[in-house]
Amino acid sequence: MSRSNEVGFDALVQGCLSDWRAYCQHDFVRQLGEGTLHPEAFRHYLRQDYLFLVHFARAWGLAVYKSRDMNELRQSLDSLKAIVDLEMGLHIEYCAQWGIGEQELAQLPEARETVAYTRYVLDAGNRGDLLDLHVALAPCLIGYAEIAKWLVAQSFTVRGDANPYEAWISMYISPEFQAAAQVERDWMDQKLAKQAPERFDALAVTFREATRLEVDFWQMGLNAGDVNA
Numbered sequence: 001m002s003r004s005n006e007v008g009f010d011a012l013v014q015g016c017l018s019d020w021r022a023y024c025q026h027d028f029v030r031q032l033g034e035g036t037l038h039p040e041a042f043r044h045y046l047r048q049d050y051l052f053l054v055h056f057a058r059a060w061g062l063a064v065y066k067s068r069d070m071n072e073l074r075q076s077l078d079s080l081k082a083i084v085d086l087e088m089g090l091h092i093e094y095c096a097q098w099g100i101g102e103q104e105l106a107q108l109p110e111a112r113e114t115v116a117y118t119r120y121v122l123d124a125g126n127r128g129d130l131l132d133l134h135v136a137l138a139p140c141l142i143g144y145a146e147i148a149k150w151l152v153a154q155s156f157t158v159r160g161d162a163n164p165y166e167a168w169i170s171m172y173i174s175p176e177f178q179a180a181a182q183v184e185r186d187w188m189d190q191k192l193a194k195q196a197p198e199r200f201d202a203l204a205v206t207f208r209e210a211t212r213l214e215v216d217f218w219q220m221g222l223n224a225g226d227v228n229a
């Protein structure tokens with residue numbers, strides 16, 4: 001895997017640029033920005049994303065366990081609380097607005113794409129250390145912040161009431177979410193700068209795999225809205 005001169009989060013992206021673009025500029029994302037995404041595609045995504053977030057919260061719980069000092073403990077615990085108290089709370093409210101109640105969410109079967117992605121992240125964290133886990137989680141946290149920034153910069157993106165997906169865009173472009181992603185990016189830049197080339201290359205493989213699993217997650221949503229399928 002090729003390595004850019006600047007060894008940090010950006011070097012991870014450069015190591016799998018076509019996968020990263022396939023993720024950040026996926027048709028699901030574009031259609032969401034335009035407001036043309038099929039509502040069933042979005043509903044399917046919302047349902048599976050609830051299950052995703054449950055495992056994502058578990059992954060931050062694992063980060064608490066893998067922490068080795070007070071700073072790491074505090075940072076992992078803050079991330080866990082942000083998922084459970086903020087992102088999941090908003091997600092449940094948001095699902096309700098789309099006609100998906102908490103009872104339905106509690107009984108959902110997990111799609112294969114959800115199982116594949118979430119268990120990949122948990123396994124990367126279980127067999128590795130805190131950095132392996134953060135790298136596996138990076139497409140999720142930093143990726144959504146990048147997607148929101150990319151979306152709001154596109155001329156095709158419709159903002160405000162004219163877009164049924166405005167609340168999704170506002171959540172991920174919010175200063176709180178962007179700041180959390182920046183904290184994560186700074187932490188990762190600092191850690192990655194200290195890694196030996198072989199270790200960096202192994203981390204880059206994890207990052208690329210997690211990015212590809214995010215692509216599959218969008219595609220799963222898009223397929224659910226395909227009336228001809």
Ligand SMILES: Cc1ncc(CN)c(N)n1
Binds near residue numbers: 053139
């Ligand atoms: C699949 C997925 N990836 C990322 C995020 C942003 N936490 C999310 N909610 N869902």
